[in-house]
Amino acid sequence: IQVGGSDKGVVNEGPRSAAQPYAIVDDEGGVGSNELITDFNFPDADIIDIAKALGKLTGKSFILDKDVKGKITIISNSPITVKEAWRAFLTALDMTNFALIPSGKFIRIARQRDARDKQLRTYTGSKSPDSDALITRLFRLKYLSADEVARNFRSFMPANSRIIPYEQTNTVIVTDTGSNIAKLSKLLDILDVEGYDAGIEVIPVKYASAAEFAKLVDTLIPGSAAASASGPRFPGSGGSRFTARKTKEGGLINTVIADERTNNLIVHANSRGADQVRELVKKLDKPLPPQIGGGKVHVIYLQFASAEELSNTLTGLSAGGGGAARPAGGAAGGGGTGVNPVQASLFEGSIKVGADKSTNSLVVTATPNDFATVQRVVNRLDIPRDQVYAEVIIMEMSLSKAFNMSANIMSPNNGLGTVVNGDLASFIASPI
Template sequence: MGKYMRLFIVFALLLVSAASLPAQEGAPPAAPPSERFVTIDFNNVDITVFIKFISELTGRNFIVDPRVKGQVTIISPGRISVEEAFKVFESVLDVHGFAAVQSGDVFKIIPSPDARSKNVDLIYQEAALSPEDKVITQLIPLKYADAQDISKLFAPLVSRNSVVLAYTPTNTLIITGVQSNIQRLLGILNRIDVPGIGLELSLISLKHADAKKVVTLLETVFRTKRAPQQKGEVDAQMQFVADERTNSLVLLASEHNTGRIKQFVELIDQQTPRGEDRIRVRYLEYAKAEELVKVLQDLPSKQGEAKAEPGKTPVVSGTVRMAADKATNSLIITAEKEDYAVIEEIIRKLDIPRSMVYIESLILEVDIDKGFEIGVRWRALGETNIQSDSGVFGGSFSGGNDAIGEESIAEPGAGGFALGVISGAIDIVTQAGTITVPNLAAVASAFQSDRDVHILSTPQVLTTDNEEARIVVGRNVPFRTKSTQISGTAETFSSFEYRDVGLTLKITPQISKDRLVRLNISQELTALTDDPENSDFRPTTLKRAIDTTVIVEDTDTVVIGGLIDETFTQRDAGVPCLGDIPNLGLLFKTRNRSSQRTNLYVFLTPRVIKNREDAGSVYGEKRKEIEELREGRIKMYDKNFWAPDEGIPVPPNPVR
């Protein structure tokens, strides 16, 4: 019986071992702790429960001090590794004022003040530290700075649970504290442990100013890159470091420069009144606020509401707001100091007195049947656009060179326009001979009694650079626009509107630095005419227009001719009474029909006025012209004729 029992036990053991073999071969190997990932999410749990969780997760042994108490809340929806979970554990202990100190295979969890006297990790080298929150002791041998001074400097920069000691025999710094904070102190130490003789360390606490901005300002004000160093200049070994956590300034400099810098920091560490550094009012002297604000608002910025166009470099770094006040001609600007400095420089360059142009014009009408020519050097400048109701007017000019040479403006064709430029005196050829006159005033005087030359107008206008000047010579004529018969009566109700009929001249000058004047000329001539087809809506007009651009020198004269007009007249003469008899009266009267063709010339002479002397020169010339014309004398025109020593009066104030 015992024999069978032994065989049964052996057989049962074989079955158990055989059944366990496949399970052992098919089971995957356990993953190492570093490759495992967990989710840590605790809400107000006891810290001892959290310590037990970490112990089971990492396999580490913990001895918990009875003083370790508190509640833990961790929000971490993401998955982290086991090693990262242990770093989170050390951070949680640091937040609650505790630390994990390793002693062999066991970690002691004790209050942080007691940790610095325990067996914490000791690091001798200045190697880069990982940002962990475990307590360590770092030994830092200093090369240039004094360990005692550094320990005093770092004392306010560490927590109350950390300690900074100086060992003077070896000039070594001993720091016990959280590893992440020691790493920050090493970054500061690398900037101040530099070669220097007679340098001292200082810690300047700031009340209002930002430490980082103060360092930037000090670098700009006190740094010097000139060599060799001159007397009174700041030494090149000066160092500034900003500690953003305490908003303090760490300074390494000589005793003399330290005092200077402290005085400077005291001056700038002031509380800025609310709104003073952002809102400013800039009064303009010459430019228009409404126009200038449009230019400034188009400046590209990094944080502007409108997206900057590709290729545009931001001019201002922040958000800038601007508005124009028309009553005071000022700009209201909201911007930071740095941005306002950029805007102020732009305003200073744009808000300048602009040059002016004095344009003297002469409009005269000449009978084509009479001999009348003006010596002109033809120039094809800019582009000319000619429009006409009848479509018979001349061609266009383009380019910038002399086109024909010395010619005359005679009859350019059937209504064609002619354009030329005269430098110096004006030569006019008539049937009696050639007359040379110095200026437009002399032309008007020479032909004021000539029946074949009619002086229509001699307007003169003063305009600013790039501003349009408008000259209108004509009359305001009523035009019937609508005619309505009143129902049930024979009366008719008509509507009229008044329009300008005559010559309209628009000139926009643009002055170059060489006193060349670019003239954008727009000329329109309208004349009343009889149109049998539109007898119900009389009067009707014939319109002739020209748009052109020319470039002339200062005091040159632009001549526009070829504005041809033809008028028809009819005169009846006969025996009184008998000539009025229907049909039979034709035997007792005569009828004369005649036509007259006239050519309209427009002379334009620009005079550049850039300063008070130019204005006084124009004033003196006009005064002398009036005196000479009164005496009946005409002299050759000379740019240097009016010498400064002739006592030309100058206006008391600059012309604006």
């Protein structure tokens, strides 16, 4: 190794001082001297020989495990700095599955599988060396799950590396070469963004139907297909599947489910996506004037149930659970636990149900919200009835006891014959 010199293109920094007789370079190759090495060629050289040469140049001392053996080849066709030479040495060690372990004033060279459990340099900030030195770095995630990152990233990491999730602080601990960790850092910069911070939002619908709003959201909010569009169908979403999407405003909407019991929309989205759904509901959830269908009189046509019987059922239901407006804050009519608990109000106001026998339909007078409740009850009651078809065949038989005997007799002389119906004995006694 020749440091400095008078060759063309080589920086000659002159002799070093007695206070600093060696070229400076850190163990991970992140910082090092810019002094040039004019000849750094080791064809088929032993690892120990290269370590000795770099030790004389940098003043570093090494401790080698007994299994540190092997030959490597380093060829440089142009001058390189001391820092670059040290990084080439780290790459050569990584190719042979060896690593450097800082140990006081010495550097231990050992197998990577053993080195990952030792006192490697640990980095917690946003920067770490991008050389092939074995290091440990902590990634504190903002939006992604540490367990999910560890599970997905483990598939393309080397066998001697290690990635461990720590759920309490949503942190991932990675032990690998600096170059591989730099690649993971770039991937996390792209993936760990706010667009994936999805949560569950409940948006109430006051005047319209939540089920209809779920369809409108799927139709009216544009966006590109998100990765979760092919995911499983959420329970309670009915037969249709919401198409997950990313909007141009930065929103991510995974699914929208209508809860018919409370007439609410359950939205799984990030904050921007939930705001877009909430804004759409605010614009469209308006009471309709009576002249265009916003009145209180509604007609429900039945298919299987009897209108008169169902009218009596609904009338009894409304008499027991409605009649008074629902108080604000839910102080009254919300149920109780005493001896005579207060019955929860089923309807916002009073409702009336009449039956039209000729068309087998119900005429309901109620507010839109109360009518939605009545409609859900009718849908569950207006179902095909169980029927039994029986076919019976009755056969009548009679039994009597009798004994009849008869004979046909013909005379061989004259060919005359007769049919005897009486007693055979009397015939024989008086033949023809």
